[in-house]
Amino acid sequence: MAPAFLRTPSHATRTKIMTELAVCLTPSLIPLFEVENYIVVVIDIFRATSSICYGIENGAEAIIPVAEVEECLAFQEKHPDYLLAAERNGEVVSGFNFSNSPFSYTKEKVAGRTIVLTTTNGTNALHLSRKAKKIIIGSFLNLTSICNWLKKQNENTLLVCAGWKNNFNLEDTLFAGAIADRLKGSGFILDDAAIAAYDLFQVGKSDIPAYLAKTSHSGRLKKLGIEKDIAFCLQVDITTAIPILADDKLVKLV
Amino acid sequence: MAPAFLRTPSHATRTKIMTELAVCLTPSLIPLFEVENYIVVVIDIFRATSSICYGIENGAEAIIPVAEVEECLAFQEKHPDYLLAAERNGEVVSGFNFSNSPFSYTKEKVAGRTIVLTTTNGTNALHLSRKAKKIIIGSFLNLTSICNWLKKQNENTLLVCAGWKNNFNLEDTLFAGAIADRLKGSGFILDDAAIAAYDLFQVGKSDIPAYLAKTSHSGRLKKLGIEKDIAFCLQVDITTAIPILADDKLVKLV
Numbered sequence: 228m229a230p231a232f233l234r235t236p237s238h239a240t241r242t243k244i245m246t247e248l249a250v251c252l253t254p255s256l257i258p259l260f261e262v263e264n265y266i267v268v269v270i271d272i273f274r275a276t277s278s279i280c281y282g283i284e285n286g287a288e289a290i291i292p293v294a295e296v297e298e299c300l301a302f303q304e305k306h307p308d309y310l311l312a313a314e315r316n317g318e319v320v321s322g323f324n325f326s327n328s329p330f331s332y333t334k335e336k337v338a339g340r341t342i343v344l345t346t347t348n349g350t351n352a353l354h355l356s357r358k359a360k361k362i363i364i365g366s367f368l369n370l371t372s373i374c375n376w377l378k379k380q381n382e383n384t385l386l387v388c389a390g391w392k393n394n395f396n397l398e399d400t401l402f403a404g405a406i407a408d409r410l411k412g413s414g415f416i417l418d419d420a421a422i423a424a425y426d427l428f429q430v431g432k433s434d435i436p437a438y439l440a441k442t443s444h445s446g447r448l449k450k451l452g453i454e455k456d457i458a459f460c461l462q463v464d465i466t467t468a469i470p471i472l473a474d475d476k477l478v479k480l481v
Numbered sequence: 482m483a484p485a486f487l488r489t490p491s492h493a494t495r496t497k498i499m500t501e502l503a504v505c506l507t508p509s510l511i512p513l514f515e516v517e518n519y520i521v522v523v524i525d526i527f528r529a530t531s532s533i534c535y536g537i538e539n540g541a542e543a544i545i546p547v548a549e550v551e552e553c554l555a556f557q558e559k560h561p562d563y564l565l566a567a568e569r570n571g572e573v574v575s576g577f578n579f580s581n582s583p584f585s586y587t588k589e590k591v592a593g594r595t596i597v598l599t600t601t602n603g604t605n606a607l608h609l610s611r612k613a614k615k616i617i618i619g620s621f622l623n624l625t626s627i628c629n630w631l632k633k634q635n636e637n638t639l640l641v642c643a644g645w646k647n648n649f650n651l652e653d654t655l656f657a658g659a660i661a662d663r664l665k666g667s668g669f670i671l672d673d674a675a676i677a678a679y680d681l682f683q684v685g686k687s688d689i690p691a692y693l694a695k696t697s698h699s700g701r702l703k704k705l706g707i708e709k710d711i712a713f714c715l716q717v718d719i720t721t722a723i724p725i726l727a728d729d730k731l732v733k734l735v
Contacts, residue, residue, distance in 0.1 A: 252649055255509050259648050394513050395506055397673040419651040422695050423681055430680045441676050 247383040248410050250403045250420035253390035254348070257355040266382045267359035268373060268406065270366070271389035272398045274327040274453075275314075275349030277366040277460035279477055282332035282342060284368070284466035289476040291343045292350040296320055302343040310342045329459050341476075348389035353472070356387050364470035364477060367402060367435075367460065372467040374409035376480070381414065386421070397427070397442040401435065404428025435461055501637040502664055504657045504674035507644035508602070511609040520636045521613035522627060522660065524620070525643035526652045528581040528707075529568075529603030531620040531714035533731055536586035536596060538622070538720035543730040545597045546604040550574050556597040564591070566598045574599075583713045595730075602643035607726065610641050618724035618731060621656060621689075621714065626721045628663035630734070635668065640675070651681070651696040655689065658682025689715050 249265070251257055270276055279290050291309075293299055299311050311323045312331065319326035325336075327346055344350065356362055360382065365373045377384055386406055388399035404424035407417055417425060431438030436458070469480040503519070505511055524530055533544050547553055550567050557565055565577045566585065573580035579590075581600055598604065610616055614636065619627045631638055640660055642653035658678035661671055671679060685692030690712070723734040 252506060253510065255513070256507065256648060259509070259646070391673075392513070394510060395674040395677070397677055400677065419645075419696050420649040423649070423651055423654065423677065426681055426684045427677055430684065442673050 245416040246381055246414055247418065248407060248415035248421050249383070249385045249418040250400070250407070250424050251385055251387045252395050252400060252420050253388060253393050254352045254355050255390075255393045257352070257387060260385055262356050262359040262385065264383055265359055265385035266377070266380055267356040267362045268365040268377070268384065268386045269349065269352050269356060269362060269389065270386060270399045270402050271346065271349030271352065272366060272402050272460055274329060274456050274460055275344070275346040275389065276364045277368055278312075278327050278329045278332050279344070279349075279364045279470050280366045280368045280466050280468065281329045282337045283364075283470040283477065283479050284468040285332055285334040286338035287332065287342055288339055289341045289478050290470065291341065291476050292353045293343060293345045294350055294354050296345055299323070299343045299345050306341070308341070310337070310340050312342055312344045314346050316347060328453060328456050330456070348391060348393075351393075352387050352389040356385075357472070359385070362472040363480065365402065365406065367405070367463045368466045369464070369469060370402075370405055370409070371464045373469055374406055376469055377406070377410060378413045384410070384415070386424075398439050400424050401428055401431050401439065405432070408432070499670040500635055500668055501672065502661060502669035502675050503637070503639045503672040504654070504661070504678050505639055505641045506649050506654060506674050507642060507647055508606045508609050509644075509647045511606070511641060514639055516610050516613040516639065518637055519613055519639035520631070520634055521610040521616045522619040522631070522638065522640045523603065523606050523610060523616060523643065524640060524653045524656050525600065525603030525606065526620060526656050526714055528583060528710050528714055529598070529600040529643065530618045531622055532566075532581050532583045532586050533598070533603075533618045533724050534620045534622045534720050534722065535583045536591045537618075537724040537731065537733050538722040539586055539588040540592035541586065541596055542593055543595045543732050544724065545595065545730050546607045547597060547599045548604055548608055550599055553577070553597045553599050560595070562594070564594050564596045566596055568600050570601060582707060582710050584710070602645060602647075605647075606641050606643040610639075611726070613639070616726040617734065619656065619660065621659070621717045622720045623718070623723060624656075624659055624663070625718045627723055628660055630723055631660070631664060632667045638664070638669070640678075652693050654678050655682055655685050655693065659686070662686070 313320035313323040314326040325331035386403040407421045407425040470477040471480040567574035567577040568580040579585035640657040661675045661679040724731040725734040
């Protein structure tokens with residue numbers, strides 16, 4: 228008799244009867260997926276998607292993700308009341324209201340406001356995913372909320388890790404693994420990258436900050452003096468709002 | 482005092498004093514690396530690089546990797562004595578001598594012969610890496626041999642996973658993790674993808690066949706009826722030869 232691993236039914240066979248949970252490890256790989264067949268969750272833990280979740284939770288009317296700093300400026304000309312957030316290589320762009328720090332997205336600062344946001348990696352992932360069925364924003368902050376919603380949708384789901392300059396990073400993949408951990412028992416079948424993310428989450432989940440201490444990005448962020456941001460972004464379930472893309476704006480899913 | 486993970490020195494700082502071990506998770510990501518600064522190890526466990534290691538061990542004079550079936554045929558016209566191996570989507574191309582099965586690369590069949598090989602994923606990874614300082618071929622079959630050699634070189638090293646149709650696969654990454662496991666204590670500093678591969682190898686190493694039973698590819702290969710090939714490719718250290726690219730041919734490193 229063939230060993231157990233050879234008796235596993237093929238991926239093709241399994242996906243006919245189950246919902247797929249796939250992980251796209253970097254934006255470079257998005258073209259390999261037919262995103263129009265998926266609900267996409269965009270993940271940029273340090274710090275874009277964490278800040279977006281916090282801002283929408285705190286009553287921001289909308290957050291508009293744009294790819295270039297110049298686009299941010301164009302919005303300001305038309306809408307002087309918009310707040311502008313721009314970051315390149317992890318640093319605030321001179322002359323803008325604020326960067327990607329979640330501490331910029333408090334109730335006092337963002338309630339009722341529209342924010343135009345450009346980031347190095349997160350908005351790139353959003354733009355490349357724009358043909359998806361739906362695009363929502365995930366972070367440790369709203370983990371349970373998005374997982375409960377994804378279970379209800381029961382649609383093929385693609386977790387898009389923003390990564391770092393189009394390459395793999397550990398923190399976004401670890402968070403993809405946290406989602407896989409919640410969805411695995413709910414009828415979702417995992418692709419190879421989702422299996423890897425799931426297994427990495429099992430390795431790291433008992434102490435996520437310590438696990439991510441190994442990453443290159445924690446060193447980069449430390450140089451930028453944003454240690455508090457890192458700790459903030461690793462808090463689990465302090466928000467429930469789900470940001471969803473609607474007409475090129477991220478708004479609260481209702 | 483900052484928590485431990487914030488006291489880690491930055492990646493940039495560390496690479497100045499240590500040798501880098503990076504993992505390129507799919508050929509799609511090769512353009513993100515300056516491959517000319519690295520020794521590259523190409524990895525396509527099921528089955529191209531396993532078969533190449535076995536063929537070179539068994540005395541093949543050279544194995545010529547080509548990207549297209551048509552190129553294979555062009556070689557045959559000039560060199561009727563060459564053996565032709567061609568595979569597309571895991572199946573032998575009609576009219577060719579053999580495919581990627583390691584059982585085609587026995588002493589009896591390949592000693593003293595030159596083989597022209599085209600595969601779906603492995604040769605793609607080789608071609609995209611061709612500007613590297615050196616390119617060697619890795620598999621579980623020659624794991625210890627290549628790791629000992631890499632330690633002696635003490636050069637920045639990039640492990641290129643051939644993946645599946647330009648996307649991530651678990652078996653190639655697991656093997657990258659096996660290399661990382663051997664090199665980690667020898668002055669190499671791991672990038673995020675190498676850390677992930679290392680951790681996945683820790684999860685899977687006690688029973689690699691069982692671990693890889695979870696992958697999509699084991700299902701695909703089972704459909705092709707090549708269960709024996711899978712078991713063969715997961716044997717550790719049955720060969721010592723290191724295939725190296727020299728003038729567009731893979732030959733035995735001497």
